[in-house]
Amino acid sequence: MAKTLIRRMKDLPSTHLFGSGTPMCAGCGGLESLHQIYEILGPRTVFVNAAGCMTLLAIYPFTPFRGSWLYTAMASAPAGAQGIRDALDILLAQQRIGADEDLNVVVLTGDGSANGMGLSATSAAMERGLDFLYICYDNEGYGNTGQQFSAATPHGARTATSTGPHGFGGNKKDLFSIWAAHKPAYVATAIGAEPVDLARKVETAKQLKGPRLIITLAPCPPGWDFDPRDAADIGKLAVKTGIWPLKEYIDGKVVHSKIPHPRLPVEEYLKTQGRFNHLFQPQRDEALLAEIQDSVDRYWDGIAV
Amino acid sequence: MYRIRFHGRGGQGMKTASRVLGTAFFQEAFQVQDAPRYGAERRGAPIFAYVRASRTAINERGVINHPDLVAIADDSLISAPAAGVLQGIGPRTVMLINSHESPETWQHRLNLDNTILIVPAEDAVTDRADLPFAGMVCAGAAARLVGVIGREALATAIREELHTHGSGLVDRNIETALHTYDLMQDHANAVTEGTEISAKSYASPQWIELPLENAGSAAPSIHAAATSTLLKTGLWRTMRPVIDYDHCSHCWWVCSTFCPDSAIRVNEEGVPEIDYDHCKGCLICVAKCPPHAIEAIPENAAKAREEKAHATKTPDR
Numbered sequence: 001m002a003k004t005l006i007r008r009m010k011d012l013p014s015t016h017l018f019g020s021g022t023p024m025c026a027g028c029g030g031l032e033s034l035h036q037i038y039e040i041l042g043p044r045t046v047f048v049n050a051a052g053c054m055t056l057l058a059i060y061p062f063t064p065f066r067g068s069w070l071y072t073a074m075a076s077a078p079a080g081a082q083g084i085r086d087a088l089d090i091l092l093a094q095q096r097i098g099a100d101e102d103l104n105v106v107v108l109t110g111d112g113s114a115n116g117m118g119l120s121a122t123s124a125a126m127e128r129g130l131d132f133l134y135i136c137y138d139n140e141g142y143g144n145t146g147q148q149f150s151a152a153t154p155h156g157a158r159t160a161t162s163t164g165p166h167g168f169g170g171n172k173k174d175l176f177s178i179w180a181a182h183k184p185a186y187v188a189t190a191i192g193a194e195p196v197d198l199a200r201k202v203e204t205a206k207q208l209k210g211p212r213l214i215i216t217l218a219p220c221p222p223g224w225d226f227d228p229r230d231a232a233d234i235g236k237l238a239v240k241t242g243i244w245p246l247k248e249y250i251d252g253k254v255v256h257s258k259i260p261h262p263r264l265p266v267e268e269y270l271k272t273q274g275r276f277n278h279l280f281q282p283q284r285d286e287a288l289l290a291e292i293q294d295s296v297d298r299y300w301d302g303i304a305v
Numbered sequence: 306m307y308r309i310r311f312h313g314r315g316g317q318g319m320k321t322a323s324r325v326l327g328t329a330f331f332q333e334a335f336q337v338q339d340a341p342r343y344g345a346e347r348r349g350a351p352i353f354a355y356v357r358a359s360r361t362a363i364n365e366r367g368v369i370n371h372p373d374l375v376a377i378a379d380d381s382l383i384s385a386p387a388a389g390v391l392q393g394i395g396p397r398t399v400m401l402i403n404s405h406e407s408p409e410t411w412q413h414r415l416n417l418d419n420t421i422l423i424v425p426a427e428d429a430v431t432d433r434a435d436l437p438f439a440g441m442v443c444a445g446a447a448a449r450l451v452g453v454i455g456r457e458a459l460a461t462a463i464r465e466e467l468h469t470h471g472s473g474l475v476d477r478n479i480e481t482a483l484h485t486y487d488l489m490q491d492h493a494n495a496v497t498e499g500t501e502i503s504a505k506s507y508a509s510p511q512w513i514e515l516p517l518e519n520a521g522s523a524a525p526s527i528h529a530a531a532t533s534t535l536l537k538t539g540l541w542r543t544m545r546p547v548i549d550y551d552h553c554s555h556c557w558w559v560c561s562t563f564c565p566d567s568a569i570r571v572n573e574e575g576v577p578e579i580d581y582d583h584c585k586g587c588l589i590c591v592a593k594c595p596p597h598a599i600e601a602i603p604e605n606a607a608k609a610r611e612e613k614a615h616a617t618k619t620p621d622r
């Protein structure tokens with residue numbers, strides 16, 4: 001098992017490799033996790049990005065990265081990563097670049113791409129054992145196009161296309177389990193609001209070979225309807241209420257890296273966001289609140305503290 | 306035809322303002338066009354939205370270049386060239402500014418004789434949630450200034466446009482809009498319809514023709530790292546986080562780690578420094594600082610404070 005050196009906040013890097021000046025929203029939870037991830041990954045990376053908010057990071061001639069970036073169609077980021085990995089491997093084999101010039105190939109997509117259009121390409125990349133890292137920032141909707149629901153939208157949330165009295169009627173896809181079922185080298189969930197946990201996971205993934213995938217929950221001020229100031233607090237609440245479990249799949253086992261104890265009622269999290277307003281106003285939707293709480297409770301049932 | 310442009314920042318509700326005004330015009334039997342315009346940037350970045358309204362068919366398309374009214378949600382945008390607030394302003398264009406300053410100050414500053422009307426901006430609000438929605442402030446005022454929209458049509462338009470939100474929010478917005486509607490009572494009809502522009506009079510913009518160059522020199526490869534820092538996203542800020550160094554416990558990692566924009570660095574002495582050229586004013590640092598050593602102040606108050614500090618430092622001559 002990989003070793004991590006990061007134990008506490010003080011061990012996190014104090015300098016920033018990731019450039020300021022990006023066009024992401026003020027308070028973007030996806031950017032909060034990405035800049036933390038980048039500090040650990042370092043500059044020897046090449047990003048392969050599927051259409052989504054983060055596409056706007058690198059608009060020629062501006063980029064926050066220190067290395068290259070490739071833009072692909074929404075369904076194809078893992079295929080793009082395969083091409084880059086193969087090219088690097090050929091260059092290495094022909095000794096046209098040295099081992100010190102090799103790059104980490106990193107896929108960066110939103111939840112819409114990861115859970116929907118891009119899932120098949122990801123599955124195939126895992127099947128081929130592609131040596132890459134996949135980062136999905138999960139803002140639980142098609143953020144870039146105005147927060148329509150995606151396969152990762154949680155039950156009951158209002159989105160631009162779920163405006164009824166009970167919000168989104170479907171259920172959030174369990175992408176972690178779908179990915180883990182492929183038995184890749186590593187899968188984890190994380191969040192920018194828990195920087196030490198996130199950094200440890202990135203550090204672990206960086207040391208492994210093969211397919212490695214991380215989903216970070218990305219509180220999104222416009223999409224979830226909250227003041228940007230609250231982004232990190234809402235992220236913390238997602239963990240404390242147990243609605244966003246922090247876990248890893250490694251060596252064939254799923255391990256929780258943080259078990260909330262005691263677990264706060266899930267409405268402490270829901271009530272911070274306008275997308276769940278209809279659960280509380282004009283009157284409390286007790287049935288839907290109980291349904292959401294119940295699904296969280298059922299998840300944690302039997303998971304040892 | 307009325308031609309109205311709303312300027313604000315993503316998140317201030319200017320797109321909604323244009324929808325509300327458009328729908329209110331529609332309630333009064335006008336034909337209407339409304340459209341928002343924004344670039345790749347997100348919440349906090351300058352955006353504008355525009356409305357055309359006419360009793361007869363509207364054949365004009367595209368961005369409004371000769372506005373009858375320009376409504377500005379955030380006066381800090383006026384000095385930002387990228388926001389294009391002053392674009393195409395003519396002598397009869399009315400300007401409506403959400404500001405602390407007087408019409409005379411703005412006339413002087415902009416060197417314009419135009420009618421400038423002020424909706425007093427909210428003072429000393431440290432929680433953005435307490436701010437009335439700038440979009441509704443502007444929509445309410447604009448509805449009165451054109452003189453052809455009644456209170457009822459305005460309220461109906463707001464109800465229609467915000468129907469997916471809770472009734473509390475709808476009522477608050479109606480109240481805000483009607484309040485500024487009433488504030489502008491003395492200026493009802495200040496905005497008049499502009500003349501029709503015929504297709505014949507259309508003159509294309511003064512393009513600068515560039516010779517076709519090979520891709521290598523027209524779009525050179527960029528090898529520099531982190532070039533995004535050339536973009537000054539500090540212009541997006543309406544609230545400014547300020548560190549009180551007497552209370553900062555020099556933990557360094559908290560504000561600096563949580564800042565999504567890498568806009569807080571820690572210097573060699575372990576002291577955090579905010580990069581105001583890039584800080585977008587999300588205020589996550591204010592929420593996360595363990596000893597609560599970071600305070601949020603409105604950007605214009607912060608600027609005034611800076612100017613004062615500067616004045617006391619510079620000796621009189």
Ligand SMILES: Cc1ncc(C[n+]2csc(CCOP(=O)(O)OP(=O)(O)O)c2C)c(N)n1
Nearest residue numbers: 051052053074110111112113141142143144
């Ligand atoms: C095949 C295809 N369909 C639709 C789009 C339009 N589109 C661009 S970004 C986007 C949203 C992507 O959502 P997600 O992957 O969750 O990323 P986010 O925008 O939330 O960051 C959509 C639908 C596209 N680019 N390609």
Ligand code: SF4
Nearest residue numbers: 025028053143220221
């Ligand atoms: S819409 Fe949401 S995910 Fe997209 S940049 Fe804005 S905050 Fe980030």
Ligand SMILES: [Mg+2]
Nearest residue numbers: 110111141143
């Ligand atoms: Mg998304």
